[in-house]
Amino acid sequence: MNRSLEDILFGAPTPRARTLSRGMSVVAAGVLLLLAAGIVWRFHAAGQLDARYWKFFAWPTTWAFLAKGLLGTLASAAMAAVIALSLGLVLLAGRLARTRLVRWPAVAAIEFLRGTPTLLLIYVCFLVLPSVGVKLGTYWMLTLPIGLSTAAVVAEVYRSGVLAVPRGQADAARSLGMTEIQVFFSIVFPQALRYIVPALVAQLVIVVKDTTFGYVVTYGELMQNARVLIANYHSLVPVYLIVAALYCLVNYAISRASRRLGRPMH
């Protein structure tokens, strides 16, 4: 039987403790409601509840525009994820190579990409690369840096999964006469994937968050479109609130999905 820690701690309260916790709950609820009322009052006092700040959310065009932004976010995130998953595999191969000539550059690349902020990489694609003659579209200025820095993290995630697969599996496969490539792709990697799916999905959440930098390069993702809406309607607070809520919902949905995938498969 596996009871949660809270359950053991507070599972069998004395009558006095029960009354106490009920009373405290009421007090806590009261304080929190007061806090919420205070926030709403703040909105009202600052005039942010005026209809003119909110009415355009009743228009379908507003939502269509935000949906287009969200689509831009997802398009960039999906491509970045594809880059990360495939390049991560390449980096992993380098990282696990026996010869130092291959392994060290792979380690250096991983540490470099993982250790620099994605935003800095975006600035390089945005400001520095054009000056040396490389011109990327806004989509790639955003997607490529995110894909690259995520690839390095994904490579390390892959590695932790590969190392978690019992050695005997690879040894047994080799003794059956499989080539190294067969051993990796049909025996080790599929098992490693099972361990790391939750970590990979968590990484996807970070990718979605990073696409928020799209407004830096004026790529039309959710944040950028939000800024356009604000410029049109002079309604800062409502638009940013709604956009923040949208991001939270998308990421929360991804996290929930990962929790479901993360359940042990037996």
Added chain:
Amino acid sequence: MGEVAKLLADHGPAFGQALLLTWKLTALSFVPGVLLGLGVAMLRLFPLPPLRWVLTLYVETFRNIPSVALLIFIVFALPDLEFVIDYEPSVVLTLVLVCSAFTADYVRSGINTIPGGQIEAALSLGMRPARIIWSVVLPQALRSVVQPMTSLLIALMLSTSLASQVPFPGRELTTLVSKIATDSAAGMAAFAVAAAMYVATGLLIAWAGAALDRKLRILR
């Protein structure tokens, strides 16, 4: 290499200051963020449904919101609510909120590693729940979260690059690089220097974290 040498001759002290500011922002947001996160994690244990519900909302919100979106909200939207925070404190506040949410989450997983028998034992010794949380749960939970907290500190250090999105007078590394890249052709060299500084800081944190973890980890 010549380019880097020339850059360091021109901007050497600026890079030093930028690195210090990056470290300062990291420390200023990590320490309060961890304390706040610990508080949230502990409060979530108490059997007060309204409090639990709001704290869960808090954690899920700040774990899932992109930090830039939060920063932009604090800097540009809060003044419309007649709530003005200066640029640098805004950056720190953003990172503190995000850091606290992740800390609360990691500490929760740390708490889950504690065997229930320990709590039962403590209860049977007559300890009160608050006392058990303080002297049985918290110390063990803290020892088991060193590794995720190290990763969080590194991620936070990289997130200080957010500061480049608001115009405050001090320049941290990313702001400095974008400034140099806009003003001159030395962008590539500036990027290389800043990247080296970020990577070195990250490796230093990782090394310290691993050493601490070896010392503190409880083998179960």
